[in-house]
Amino acid sequence: MSTVLITGVGRGIGEELTRVLLARGDRVIGTVRDPAKVLAEWRTYVENGQLRLLxxxxRDEVSIAEAAKQVDEPVDVLxxxxxxxxxxxxxxxxMDFExxxxxxxxxxLGPLRVVQAFLPHLRRxxxxxxxxxxxxxxxxxHAKSDRIAYRTSKAAVNKVVQGLATDLADDGITVISVHPGWVQTDxxxxxxxxxxQQSAAGLVKLIDDLTVAQTGSFFDWTGEAIPF
Incomplete structure (x- = not known):
């Protein structure tokens, strides 16, 4: 059983990843902006301690730091x-610049802040x-120009991932980017x-099979390597 921390479990891919991991017995620490809005199907997992919602x-560095303080256990997958x-x-x-x-x-910035805050847990x-x-x-x-703010943010986070992979190599921490597919979500x-369901199943298999030799890579949900 692994302990998996997932940000944004309130909907879409995060919700389905949580569902898959709980069903197979993993422990999940899920983050949401409002923990009071818990799916009815998750209440038993919360009560028995298999699921913890933070x-x-x-966007909020203080919020991230406070969440990290509440966790006192190793995190196997973030x-x-x-x-x-x-x-x-x-x-x-x-462009809407704001x-x-x-x-x-x-x-x-969010993913980098989260990794920095939970790095002590990953190192355990x-x-x-x-x-x-x-x-x-x-x-x-992939040279298209629609949704350029989104595209730019993802290109930038890929570079952050490369940097983290380099800086965490000596810790034996594997760091990758994934493309979840074009998924039927909001x-x-x-x-x-x-x-x-297809995306989450593919991502879980990819994560399970991941080795430190693949750190710094970019994959799609099927496990195919993608050029940065």
């Missing part, structure tokens, strides 16, 4: 899942892994390619 907003699509107005020719900054706060695990949900849209080989929309 209040955390990845999944940076919380993210936003960004503002409605995000063209290079017509919305752009907020997208960077959530999608780029014998084979720690950090998995950041990015997007193929952030790959520099963010992806109903016409997306795959279901949230």
């Amino acid at each position: 209040k955390l907003d990845v 999944i940076n899942n919380a993210g936003i699509i960004g503002p409605q107005q995000q063209s290079t020719l017509d 919305g752009f900054l907020d997208t960077l706060r959530v999608n780029t 695990s014998s084979e720690a892994k950090v998995v950041t949900v990015s997007s193929r849209m952030g790959s520099l080989s 963010m992806g929309g109903a016409s997306a390619d795959i279901t949230v």
